[in-house]
Amino acid sequence: MRVLVVNAGSSSLKLRILDDDDRVVASRDIDARDGHADARELSAFIGEVEFDAAGHRVVHGGHVFRQSVVVTDEVMERLASIGSLAPLHNPPALAALEAVRDVAPDRPSIACFDTAFHATLPDRAAVYAVPWRWTEEWGIRRFGFHGLNHAHVARRVPEILGRDADELRIVSCHLGAGASLCAIAGGRSVDTTMGFTPLEGLVMATRSGSVDPGALLWVLREKGLSADDVERVLDHESGLLGVSGVAPGMRDVITAAERGDRRAALAVEVYLYRLRAGIAAMAAAMEGVDAVAFTGGVGEGSALVRVDACHGLAFLGMAIDETANDRVTDDDVDVSAHGASVRTVVVHAREDLTIATEVRRLAASA
Numbered sequence: 001m002r003v004l005v006v007n008a009g010s011s012s013l014k015l016r017i018l019d020d021d022d023r024v025v026a027s028r029d030i031d032a033r034d035g036h037a038d039a040r041e042l043s044a045f046i047g048e049v050e051f052d053a054a055g056h057r058v059v060h061g062g063h064v065f066r067q068s069v070v071v072t073d074e075v076m077e078r079l080a081s082i083g084s085l086a087p088l089h090n091p092p093a094l095a096a097l098e099a100v101r102d103v104a105p106d107r108p109s110i111a112c113f114d115t116a117f118h119a120t121l122p123d124r125a126a127v128y129a130v131p132w133r134w135t136e137e138w139g140i141r142r143f144g145f146h147g148l149n150h151a152h153v154a155r156r157v158p159e160i161l162g163r164d165a166d167e168l169r170i171v172s173c174h175l176g177a178g179a180s181l182c183a184i185a186g187g188r189s190v191d192t193t194m195g196f197t198p199l200e201g202l203v204m205a206t207r208s209g210s211v212d213p214g215a216l217l218w219v220l221r222e223k224g225l226s227a228d229d230v231e232r233v234l235d236h237e238s239g240l241l242g243v244s245g246v247a248p249g250m251r252d253v254i255t256a257a258e259r260g261d262r263r264a265a266l267a268v269e270v271y272l273y274r275l276r277a278g279i280a281a282m283a284a285a286m287e288g289v290d291a292v293a294f295t296g297g298v299g300e301g302s303a304l305v306r307v308d309a310c311h312g313l314a315f316l317g318m319a320i321d322e323t324a325n326d327r328v329t330d331d332d333v334d335v336s337a338h339g340a341s342v343r344t345v346v347v348h349a350r351e352d353l354t355i356a357t358e359v360r361r362l363a364a365s366a
Helices: 039-048 073-081 090-103 116-120 132-136 147-161 213-222 227-236 239-244 250-258 262-285 296-301 303-312 322-326 351-363
Strands: 003-008 012-018 024-031 053-058 109-113 169-175 179-185 188-192 291-295 343-346
Touching: 003 090, 003 351, 012 039, 012 351, 024 039, 039 090, 053 090, 053 351, 073 090, 090 109, 109 147, 109 351, 116 147, 116 188, 147 169, 147 179, 147 188, 147 291, 147 343, 147 351, 169 262, 169 296, 179 262, 188 262, 213 227, 239 250, 239 262, 250 262, 250 296, 262 303, 291 296, 291 303, 296 303, 303 322, 303 343
Parallel strands: 003 053, 053 109, 169 291, 291 343
Antiparallel strands: 003 012, 012 024, 169 179, 179 188
16 A cells, blocks of 8 residues: 655645655645745645545544544534634645545545554553643643654564563653653553644754743733734744744854854753753653664754763663664664663654554554
8 A cells, every 4th residue: 555644844845755664755845934835835746646545643632633533524514613722733734634535535535643553551650730620621631642653662662672562661852843751661652742732842943841830921921912912932942932032043042052152062961951950850650761762853963962861861761872783774773882781772663654554554444
């Protein structure tokens, strides 16, 4: 089965064709600066390639979707009803779904949710300490995100280490423009850093990560900001960009820090401090850790982030081979120092493989 993988983001639409052996045989990235890609470009790509079914990344499934689903008109209506849970990501995904269904109505589309992998979170990790009505009636709880790639890490790390997934406790560090950690015990998500929305948790490129809700109430009351103002600031003007004032990208911030920019240096320090604390918390959730995996653009691309994180977590048993760490290329690799009790691995993000697996599982019954 040849699978079209559709990854709709807030600024781009990434299209990949995977063949029977999960090799990428065609690809195209389409600008979508307003959140919606040009349907003509999408149609043109579909007209140039062969595929049997399409798999779509959808960031937030809420309470409605706890696993991947074949898309029908009813599913489209239900997806539209939860768009406000992830306003930067779900509406573009819905638009891409509509476009693909219009152009290729004879081929099934499968919606694959970043929240689905975290459906196994125990209540102790998922429930906020808020009035029970908020939990029971309003559905406010921790959902977690980046699940498509965390699921890939859960499969890939045991292969790299030659061990059984059931016996491993893995901390998956998805570090990109968005960033989250996941505690994976026996192949299942048992804790994660993102919550009701993709704003909670680690410092990100332009997103704040966790902020005292009292501080948000204060700026609303005392500084005259509206809810829309606060949302814009927390989503687009915070994180590495907000602290450094330089750029949202880790590489640019590190370069500025090395040139003596004090705010850029502080941004890196804050990022790494929150990262190390988060990894330790994920290990505590599993009562130990056997492997820590770095994935995503920063996780794969920044040797400095990996080595600093490992040095700060030596008490867990992490130790990194700095030569191997500096030589990471396009291959998934174990960069642990000899004798380290906790393995450190680099896994290249492949949400497309998780999506393709789900499409093949469900398309036959569509």
